[in-house]
Amino acid sequence: MSAPKEKQNIVVIGGGIIGCTTAYYLTHHPQFDSSSHTVTVIEAANLANAASGKAGGLVAAWATSSNLAKLSFDLHDQLAREYNGAELWGYRRVRCGQLTAVVPQRRGTSKLESSSPPNIELGKWWARDLKKSSVLPHDLDWFDNESAQAYEEFADTSSTAQVHPFQFTSSMAKLAEQSGARIVMGKVECINCCNADGSSESPSPLTSFDNLTQKKVVSVTYVDKVTLEQHTLPATTVVLAAGPWTPTLFPKVRIHPLRAHSVSIKLQRPVSAYCLFSDIRLGDSRQTVGAAKPISLEIYARPNNEVYICGQGDRDIPLPAPGNAVEVSSDSCNDIINAAMSVSEELRNGKVTGRRACYLPTLDVGASSDPLVGQTELAGLVLATGHSCWGISNAPATGKAVSELILDGRVSCVDVASLDPRRIR
Numbered sequence: 001m002s003a004p005k006e007k008q009n010i011v012v013i014g015g016g017i018i019g020c021t022t023a024y025y026l027t028h029h030p031q032f033d034s035s036s037h038t039v040t041v042i043e044a045a046n047l048a049n050a051a052s053g054k055a056g057g058l059v060a061a062w063a064t065s066s067n068l069a070k071l072s073f074d075l076h077d078q079l080a081r082e083y084n085g086a087e088l089w090g091y092r093r094v095r096c097g098q099l100t101a102v103v104p105q106r107r108g109t110s111k112l113e114s115s116s117p118p119n120i121e122l123g124k125w126w127a128r129d130l131k132k133s134s135v136l137p138h139d140l141d142w143f144d145n146e147s148a149q150a151y152e153e154f155a156d157t158s159s160t161a162q163v164h165p166f167q168f169t170s171s172m173a174k175l176a177e178q179s180g181a182r183i184v185m186g187k188v189e190c191i192n193c194c195n196a197d198g199s200s201e202s203p204s205p206l207t208s209f210d211n212l213t214q215k216k217v218v219s220v221t222y223v224d225k226v227t228l229e230q231h232t233l234p235a236t237t238v239v240l241a242a243g244p245w246t247p248t249l250f251p252k253v254r255i256h257p258l259r260a261h262s263v264s265i266k267l268q269r270p271v272s273a274y275c276l277f278s279d280i281r282l283g284d285s286r287q288t289v290g291a292a293k294p295i296s297l298e299i300y301a302r303p304n305n306e307v308y309i310c311g312q313g314d315r316d317i318p319l320p321a322p323g324n325a326v327e328v329s330s331d332s333c334n335d336i337i338n339a340a341m342s343v344s345e346e347l348r349n350g351k352v353t354g355r356r357a358c359y360l361p362t363l364d365v366g367a368s369s370d371p372l373v374g375q376t377e378l379a380g381l382v383l384a385t386g387h388s389c390w391g392i393s394n395a396p397a398t399g400k401a402v403s404e405l406i407l408d409g410r411v412s413c414v415d416v417a418s419l420d421p422r423r424i425r
């Protein structure tokens with residue numbers, strides 16, 4: 001008689017879109033069996049509390065990294081069809097355009113002139129001079145025609161969609177929970193390891209001095225959010241999906257978090273489904289483009305008469321501890337609101353319903369902007385992090401790849417060689 005298989009305890013650290021989508025794919029994998037596997041997601045604050053609840057929600061087959069983007073676009077589509085994503089998380093196809101707008105001087109733009117907006121690109125696009133053509137698509141009727149200097153279609157609905165990131169992440173968590181995952185609110189303090197060769201030594205917290213190749217993961221220690229009691233949870237595999245906080249638990253990964261502000265505006269009527277990369281400049285509409293320093297905004301029409309707008313990034317305020325509030329600059333939010341309202345009457349007539357800030361998990365690994373997805377040198381530690389400006393789009397392919405790695409022992413849905421965490425030295 002063969003010995004009973006050892007129970008596999010999988011602990012996912014982080015209840016953002018990457019952690020929750022990974023838990024979904026783990027619990028929906030054909031090999032998943034609740035009698036031999038446990039899946040526990042541990043989240044320090046609330047599910048989708050960070051960037052995953054505050055992002056724009058653009059989903060693109062043309063996103064980076066290209067390894068994940070195409071598969072992820074298809075998986076988003078599949079999930080939306082299977083679970084009525086249109087209703088549950090605002091899934092729909094959108095057109096994506098890039099435009100240059102010039103704010104007429106008469107429109108009280110002194111506020112725009114006096115601001116010094118954050119100016120680090122989030123990375124989805126780079127403002128570039130477009131061929132001058134003031135023609136907006138006929139259905140993009142919520143943008144002032146007189147302000148638009150140039151417009152170019154960036155991508156159409158065959159390769160571009162959107163989701164409401166908070167609703168999508170919460171839905172993934174709920175579906176994972178319904179299929180056997182456990183969600184725990186608590187802050188992970190450390191990942192504990194012991195010698196990989198089984199030689200006796202009691203488990204100890206992972207430190208930056210450990211020789212990773214000689215160790216294996218055995219448990220995680222967390223502090224319960226409500227009771228403040230400390231617990232240690234056995235783990236055969238840990239998936240570290242802590243976004244910008246990843247280095248606090250695994251210092252080998254260097255993340256250079258980028259703060260970005262966003263606002264939401266409720267409109268008086270529904271507007272057409274466009275996501276716009278806009279470059280807004282001050283001046284007279286007859287002036288040549290390039291006269292003033294532009295403000296770059298991503299402007300996303302959403303279902304339910306809402307428009308979401310985010311600006312560029314800054315590194316003015318360091319990342320707070322996981323679970324702690326992110327400092328929101330009212331100046332940065334006002335800059336976004338003033339710029340957006342100066343080029344759209346629909347927005348001027350709308351009501352600002354949200355002002356927020358969050359951090360992009362931007363990797364500090366030279367030119368490569370690919371996330372880290374896969375096994376580390378430390379047995380039992382899998383990374384799913386560093387998704388920068390494309391985590392919403394790339395979450396399903398990431399989750400599926402990680403589920404295959406853990407439950408099949410290899411990733412077959414996509415080539416993840418270039419995402420291998422062992423590439424960082």
Ligand SMILES: Cc1cc2nc3c(=O)[nH]c(=O)nc-3n(C[C@H](O)[C@H](O)[C@H](O)COP(=O)(O)OP(=O)(O)OC[C@H]3O[C@@H](n4cnc5c(N)ncnc54)[C@H](O)[C@@H]3O)c2cc1C
Nearest residue numbers: 014016017018044052055056057058188243390391392393
């Ligand atoms: C303004 C803005 C707009 C964006 N727009 C888009 C977009 O349109 N499309 C797109 O694809 N991407 C977009 N992004 C990027 C996207 O939001 C991120 O790539 C994605 O949310 C990262 O998800 P994550 O799960 O890795 O990290 P996070 O969302 O940061 O989640 C990490 C979670 O881990 C938890 N955690 C951390 N440490 C611990 C610990 N020790 N114990 C327990 N829990 C812990 C945190 O509390 C947090 O909830 C945007 C980002 C920003 C800032």
